[in-house]
Amino acid sequence: MNWEEAQSFCRDHYTDLAFPRSQAENEEIAAEIPGGVLGWIGLYRESWKWSDGHMYLFQNWLQAKPDSQSELCSVARFSSSGGWDDWNCDKLKPFICHDDPQPFTTQVVKVKLVLNSALDLNDPAVLENMKAELRLMLDQQGPDVKLSWKKQQDGKIFHQEEEEEKLQ
Numbered sequence: 001m002n003w004e005e006a007q008s009f010c011r012d013h014y015t016d017l018a019f020p021r022s023q024a025e026n027e028e029i030a031a032e033i034p035g036g037v038l039g040w041i042g043l044y045r046e047s048w049k050w051s052d053g054h055m056y057l058f059q060n061w062l063q064a065k066p067d068s069q070s071e072l073c074s075v076a077r078f079s080s081s082g083g084w085d086d087w088n089c090d091k092l093k094p095f096i097c098h099d100d101p102q103p104f105t106t107q108v109v110k111v112k113l114v115l116n117s118a119l120d121l122n123d124p125a126v127l128e129n130m131k132a133e134l135r136l137m138l139d140q141q142g143p144d145v146k147l148s149w150k151k152q153q154d155g156k157i158f159h160q161e162e163e164e165e166k167l168q
Helices: 003-013 021-033 124-139
Strands: 038-044 075-076 083-087
Touching: 003 038, 021 075, 038 083
Parallel strands: none
Antiparallel strands: 038 075, 075 083
8 A cells, every 4th residue: 555545544443553662662563564565654854753742752763764755755675674764655565553542551640638628538529629729730740540539448538638746
């Protein structure tokens, strides 16, 4: 397929065209396509970014590449250790898709709020307002962050700390 058809196929059936983020991932892709064959990867000329929109630090360009203003897509030359070359997007080439479900981690954060208010922090309306404020801050860090409250065994989210008795 040409690059655009390959990208559409990968997005319809998997995640996207392959985009190696390290030498190890580049070698995994190279193992799937026979040596001497040029295969599409998900890199295109718009500041040479990946088709998922990211700009990764790993690069494996062949010497003196990219070298053309008209060759907007990239192939991996598997006869040259998977080195990348810029190529005309309309050429028919084999390609590799990746199916990399979004990795996620769960992080529990303990929050200590200091306030001079009689607000009930376990009131559903107050919780929603706090969650909305936190969401605004997290959205600045990046998309796809899920925020939820963790309820304790007694069903409450927040507990008031007991004041420590001062020892004399």
